[in-house]
Amino acid sequence: MKRYLLDTHAWVYFLADPAQLPSGLEPLLEEARMQQALFVSAISAWEVSVLARKDRLAFRLDSRRWLEQALQVPGIEVVPLDAPTAVEADHLPLPHPDPADRFIAATALRLGAVLVTHDEKLQGLPGLQTLWNSGA
Numbered sequence: 001m002k003r004y005l006l007d008t009h010a011w012v013y014f015l016a017d018p019a020q021l022p023s024g025l026e027p028l029l030e031e032a033r034m035q036q037a038l039f040v041s042a043i044s045a046w047e048v049s050v051l052a053r054k055d056r057l058a059f060r061l062d063s064r065r066w067l068e069q070a071l072q073v074p075g076i077e078v079v080p081l082d083a084p085t086a087v088e089a090d091h092l093p094l095p096h097p098d099p100a101d102r103f104i105a106a107t108a109l110r111l112g113a114v115l116v117t118h119d120e121k122l123q124g125l126p127g128l129q130t131l132w133n134s135g136a
Contacts (some may be wrong), residue, residue: 001035004028004131005079005108007117008044008051008100015070016059022133029116033075039113042080043103045071079107095121 006014006029013020014029021029032038045067052063059066071078081103088110089102105122108115114129115122123130 001032001037003037003039003111003113004032005039005041005104005111005113005115006044006076007104007115007119007122008047009118010116010132011040011044011070011076012048012057015073016066025116025132033073036075036077038075039077039079039107039111041104041107042078043100043107045078047100079111081107085110092125094125 010021010029014026018026029038048057048067048070049063051057052059057063061069070076085103085106089099089106092102092105094102094105101119101122104117105115105125105128107113109128114131116131117123118132122128123132
């Protein structure tokens with residue numbers, strides 16, 4: 001089975017509001033989760049926290065509590081940040097300096113994973129396999 005890395009918004013949608021995902025994507029991600037082939041970058045926890053603090057993301061629970069629970073969902077492996085990924089992130093040809101996007105894309109590349117993202121800038125990154133519009 002392919003490996004999938006969830007972009008931050010895809011992770012939040014998958015766990016908190018699956019109706020926001022394109023048709024067919026939730027079952028594919030659930031199957032990947034059951035097969036231990038679903039990943040999220042550690043930087044996504046930071047990004048969720050920042051977005052919640054800026055009121056750009058809201059949960060029924062306190063954001064720290066939501067993150068505690070989200071980081072313990074069976075079958076979603078959190079990929080830690082490491083030095084080779086940091087170097088890779090800095091050298092990506094992205095049109096903006098967003099550190100979260102850079103770390104997430106570099107993590108997907110290093111894992112050989114398909115990045116599940118709605119972000120068109122990441123979808124166009126050379127060498128990066130992405131998925132959003134179809135669950136296939």
